[in-house]
Amino acid sequence: MNVRCMHIKSNKNLAKQLKREKLLLLFFFLGLFLVVFVFITLGDMFYRQTGDISALFSAVKDPVVLTAIGTSIAAASLSTLIAFTFGVPLAYLLARKNFIGKSIIEGIIDIPMMIPHVVAGIALYGVLMRSGVIGAPFNMLGFSLIDAFFGIVLAMLFMSLPYLVNTAKEGFKTVDERFENVSRSLGASRSQTFRKVTFPLAFPSIYNGCILTWARGISEFSAVLIVAYFPKSAPILIYERFTSYGLSSSRPIAILFVIICLALFTLLRTSEWRKKR
Amino acid sequence: MIAIKNLERSWKDFNLKDINLTIDRGEYFVILGPTGSGKTLLLELIAGFYIPDTGEIWIDRANVTNITPEERGVGFVYQDYALFPHLTVRENIEFGLIIKKLPKDEIKRESSRMMDLLGITHLKDRYPDTLSGGERQKTATGRALVLKPDLLLLDEPMSALDARTKSGMQDEIKKIHKEAGVTIVHVTHDQTEAMIMADRIGIMMDGRIVQVGTVREIFNMPKDRIIADFVGTENILEGSVTEKIDGLIKINIGSTEISTLSDLETGCKVNALIRPEDIIISREPQRTSARNNIEGVITKIVNLGAIVRIEIDGELVAFTTKQSAEELGLDTGEHIHASFKSTAVHVLKK
Numbered sequence: 001m002n003v004r005c006m007h008i009k010s011n012k013n014l015a016k017q018l019k020r021e022k023l024l025l026l027f028f029f030l031g032l033f034l035v036v037f038v039f040i041t042l043g044d045m046f047y048r049q050t051g052d053i054s055a056l057f058s059a060v061k062d063p064v065v066l067t068a069i070g071t072s073i074a075a076a077s078l079s080t081l082i083a084f085t086f087g088v089p090l091a092y093l094l095a096r097k098n099f100i101g102k103s104i105i106e107g108i109i110d111i112p113m114m115i116p117h118v119v120a121g122i123a124l125y126g127v128l129m130r131s132g133v134i135g136a137p138f139n140m141l142g143f144s145l146i147d148a149f150f151g152i153v154l155a156m157l158f159m160s161l162p163y164l165v166n167t168a169k170e171g172f173k174t175v176d177e178r179f180e181n182v183s184r185s186l187g188a189s190r191s192q193t194f195r196k197v198t199f200p201l202a203f204p205s206i207y208n209g210c211i212l213t214w215a216r217g218i219s220e221f222s223a224v225l226i227v228a229y230f231p232k233s234a235p236i237l238i239y240e241r242f243t244s245y246g247l248s249s250s251r252p253i254a255i256l257f258v259i260i261c262l263a264l265f266t267l268l269r270t271s272e273w274r275k276k277r
Numbered sequence: 278m279i280a281i282k283n284l285e286r287s288w289k290d291f292n293l294k295d296i297n298l299t300i301d302r303g304e305y306f307v308i309l310g311p312t313g314s315g316k317t318l319l320l321e322l323i324a325g326f327y328i329p330d331t332g333e334i335w336i337d338r339a340n341v342t343n344i345t346p347e348e349r350g351v352g353f354v355y356q357d358y359a360l361f362p363h364l365t366v367r368e369n370i371e372f373g374l375i376i377k378k379l380p381k382d383e384i385k386r387e388s389s390r391m392m393d394l395l396g397i398t399h400l401k402d403r404y405p406d407t408l409s410g411g412e413r414q415k416t417a418t419g420r421a422l423v424l425k426p427d428l429l430l431l432d433e434p435m436s437a438l439d440a441r442t443k444s445g446m447q448d449e450i451k452k453i454h455k456e457a458g459v460t461i462v463h464v465t466h467d468q469t470e471a472m473i474m475a476d477r478i479g480i481m482m483d484g485r486i487v488q489v490g491t492v493r494e495i496f497n498m499p500k501d502r503i504i505a506d507f508v509g510t511e512n513i514l515e516g517s518v519t520e521k522i523d524g525l526i527k528i529n530i531g532s533t534e535i536s537t538l539s540d541l542e543t544g545c546k547v548n549a550l551i552r553p554e555d556i557i558i559s560r561e562p563q564r565t566s567a568r569n570n571i572e573g574v575i576t577k578i579v580n581l582g583a584i585v586r587i588e589i590d591g592e593l594v595a596f597t598t599k600q601s602a603e604e605l606g607l608d609t610g611e612h613i614h615a616s617f618k619s620t621a622v623h624v625l626k627k
Contacts, residue, residue: 178359181326184346185353186373186424196372200363 042258049255052248059252068237069257073264075149075233076218079156080164083213087164088206092198094165095172113162121226124155128227151228156217163212171205172198211268218261278302278460279323279428284332288318293484296332300462300477302427305454308464309471309495310481311507316464317356319481320430323462324353336428352421352459356433358413360405366416367392367401373424391423395449411442415449422453431463435470447473468509472496480504497552498623505550505625511594512551515627518543525619535569537622546627555621556595558587560605563616570616575609578602589615 018025049056059065093099094106112120128135128145134154135145145151175198183193199206221235229236234257242250284296293315300306308316321327323334325346333342341349360369370391374384392398395415405413414434421429434450435443451474454461465471471478471492478495480488488500499505505513516530518541526539528549535549557563562570573589585602587595595615597605607613 176359178355178357179361181321181324181346182353182355182359182420183361183372184326185324185349185351186420187347187350187376188372189345189347192376196376197361201361 045251045258046255049251052252055248055252056255059256064232065234065237065253065256068232068234068253069260071149071152071231072218072234072257073260075152075156076214079153079160079217080210080214082153082157083161083164084206084210087161087209088168088199091165091168091206092172092194095169096177109162109165111162112159117159117220117222118226120158121155121223124158124223124227128154145227147228147230149228149231152224152231152233155223155227156220159220159223160213160216163216164206164209167209167212168202168206171202171209174205175201211265214268215261215265278304278337279462280333280335281323282333282335284319284322284329284334286318286322286327286329288327291315291318291484293318293322293329296486298479298486298489300460302460303458305451305461305463305474305476307471307475307478308462308481308486309468309475309478309508310464310466312466314481315484316466316481317432320353320432320462320464323428324351324430325349350424350426350428352424352426352429354414354417354421354429354431354434356436358405358417358434360408360413360416360420362405365402365404366397366408366412369405369416370420370423372420377424387423391419394453395419409442410437410439411446414438414442414446418450418453422457422459425457426459428460428462431461433465434463436465436467443470450474468496468507480507482507497555497621499550499625502548502625505548505623509552510550510623511553512549512556512592514549514551514592516547516549518545518547526624528622528624533571535571535619535622537569537619537624539624541624541626548625548627550623550625551593551617551621553586553594553596556593556615556617558595558597558601558605558607559614559616562614568619569622570614572612572614575607575611575613578607578609587613589613 018028090105090109094102115123125132125146127133128151130136130139130144130146138145143150145154179197179201180193183197184190188196219235221239224233225236225239232240234253238250238253238257241253279298279300281296281298284293286293291313296319308319310316318327322329323336325341325344325348328343333340335341336349336351361372364372367388370388371384374387379387389398392401395418397412397415397419400408400412400416403412405416408416414437418434431450435446438446447470450461453459463474465474475492477489477491479486480495480499482503488495488504490498495504496508496510499508499510502513514528514530514535516528516535518526518539519529519534520527521541521543524538524540525536526541526543527534527536528547530549537549541547562572571589571593573593575587575589576591577586577588579586580599583599584596585599585607587597587602587607589595593615597607605613
């Protein structure tokens with residue numbers, strides 16, 4: 001039986017099952033509401049732009065637009081890399097060990113998800129400015145974090161780090177400790193066990209956490225707006241064009257940004273599936 | 278080989294208490310106990326996965342109490358085998374060899390030899406989630422044995438296997454034990470498995486080792502009534518010593534009297550333990566070395582396959598082969614004689 005036939009058969013089975021199971025049917029329509037909401041919102045934006053395709057092509061050729069999108073992608077990627085480097089060890093500790101203050105640490109990690117983004121921006125501005133706790137040492141070395149690429153990275157990192165830490169933590173929790181015990185009984189040290197057993201087994205969750213972190217970072221606006229208006233990242237440029245020139249000027253950039261982000265996101269997701277055995 | 282001295286360890290609401298145990302080199306030692314008695318925790322302490330609260334563990338005359346698992350060189354097979362799910366059968370078996378940084382050709386040679394020995398070469402490229410219970414068991418055992426450990430710890434290794442596979446694996450493990458000369462500590466709650474596999478058995482209950490002995494000592498001479506119940510001594514007859522002559526005592530049990538060897542004095546209240554398989558069923562009283570003879574009525578017959586379980590007067594249980602039961606033409610309500618040697622009776626003072 002070829003793949004197409006199998007798909008048709010499984011769709012028919014699902015339809016039959018939905019007819020029998022009224023609750024599933026209800027859940028299907030409730031869930032569909034959210035899917036339609038997202039689809040209509042983005043679809044409408046794309047549809048309206050079809051009346052002015054030339055503006056979209058102009059945006060593709062505009063170096064300012066491309067630089068802003070490039071800045072967003074680079075900053076989100078770097079913030080994800082930093083979150084991965086520091087977040088994975090923390091997630092492992094939180095998943096595996098019980099210690100005094102663990103719940104406080106978990107609470108602190110979750111704070112960025114709970115506070116308004118503009119509040120986070122103001123807090124970040126306070127520590128990153130030239131006289132701030134973090135900004136002052138950098139300023140002494142001749143670097144400014146305000147209105148700088150690294151300021152964008154730190155703003156994105158602050159807003160997105162809970163996604164990586166929490167997802168990786170859940171991933172580590174799913175790895176049975178007995179795998180680690182057996183690995184050590186086979187002569188592997190704790191670090192070899194982490195590299196060869198624990199990390200590979202938790203990798204799907206960690207990878208998922210990286211994707212969420214990257215997605216959260218690249219979409220950050222408010223905190224970045226306050227910390228680093230320059231160099232202009234894509235959301236800042238879209239906002240600026242909208243307030244200065246209106247919808248017709250901002251929408252082509254928005255659509256281009258969405259297309260690029262969606263393409264990258266799909267690529268990352270697809271490669272995740274490829275990694276799964 | 279292994280000496281455990283005054284070992285204690287708490288784990289949530291559970292405590293391992295005052296564990297003292299010596300296991301000889303090359304011995305097949307089974308720790309037998311009910312679920313939740315602390316068997317796996319003891320095994321994990323020997324492997325070094327946890328550090329005891331107090332006490333010491335010695336392996337080959339070295340105190341390993343605070344030594345990490347990777348330095349102990351002890352093989353471990355978990356109940357559900359804990360095969361690394363992201364590695365194939367070959368990769369699982371080669372894991373420890375790669376960690377040891379052996380030359381590549383030696384790794385291939387050793388893993389192939391082990392897979393050949395266990396008959397799993399055809400599975401080498403399969404992942405654990407595609408294997409049957411027996412195949413997983415073989416892979417996990419091979420993964421541990423390929424490193425040629427002096428000590429192998431098995432945590433209920435056959436509990437997930439069907440009867441036929443279990444029997445095959447028992448033979449296989451016994452063969453490996455004999456050929457490799459490895460010391461094995463095997464944890465189980467299955468009395469039959471313990472009986473088949475063990476050189477010696479340690480009974481574990483409620484976090485303590487309560488009796489250590491040979492298979493015969495454990496099953497025929499349990500130290501107390503609780504152990505007797507656990508090891509399946511179905512006949513526990515209450516009575517008192519009525520006579521003692523030259524080390525031979527008579528015990529009055531209700532309407533009948535049985536004799537056995539004991540140094541207990543007249544008047545002592547006792548429990549007389551007799552294993553069902555030590556009782557011979559006959560139509561006529563036995564006049565051989567079976568000194569004790571109890572006449573009674575069959576109240577229940579249960580067919581257990583090759584074995585038949587017979588209840589006499591609702592209190593004495595005997596096993597006989599299906600063939601014997603058919604030859605005797607046994608049926609409920611019939612009068613029969615149950616006889617057993619005086620040495621088959623184990624007496625516990627109440």
